Amino acid sequence: PCEHNSECHSDYCFTNTLNLQNLCTPKTMFLVCVPWRKSNGLHCQEHSECHSHCCVRTSQIPRKFCSAKTVFLQCVAWRKPSGDYCYSHSECESLCCLSASETSSSRCTRRSGLLALCLPL
Structure with a gap:
């Protein structure tokens, strides 16, 4: 857990949206800090919240969830x-x-x- 970027070896402290706790996050091999994103099946409101960049309605329930893209890299809603x-x-x-x-x-x-x-x- 962290509160400021300076507390982390990677200089990157990011809020985990599942439990709203700040955590030190490693940089990628390109030395970029990538924020944590939600996995498929979790509730979302925007494409950017999801690891797949695909936030769609998946059933009759009006809520949106993170979903996998098709083979053609499209987000297809129910x-x-x-x-x-x-x-x-x-x-x-x-x-x-x-x-x-x-x-x-x-x-x-x-x-x-x-x-x-x-x-x-």
Whole structure:
């Protein structure tokens, strides 16, 4: 534990966000001090908090969690299945959010047609 950078051999005292305790942190081989970041599965609000730089919604629960990136190095958030209420296309697995009529609420729907477009039924 430390309170000031001068207390550490590395001259770097960083706050561990899990328990909010300051700890001496070693420098990298490039002599840079790298802050501690959260591992996958821990609650987050920003990408920068995570070791993977990927803070997304991972289930129906609205909270965000640190998550691994895909093979294409993308952060992919959980999306609603067909039938769930939605406000925008990006909320749905199908990327298709439509209302059945002008007065009904929008719901996630499957894509339809030969080109799998987001078309009303």
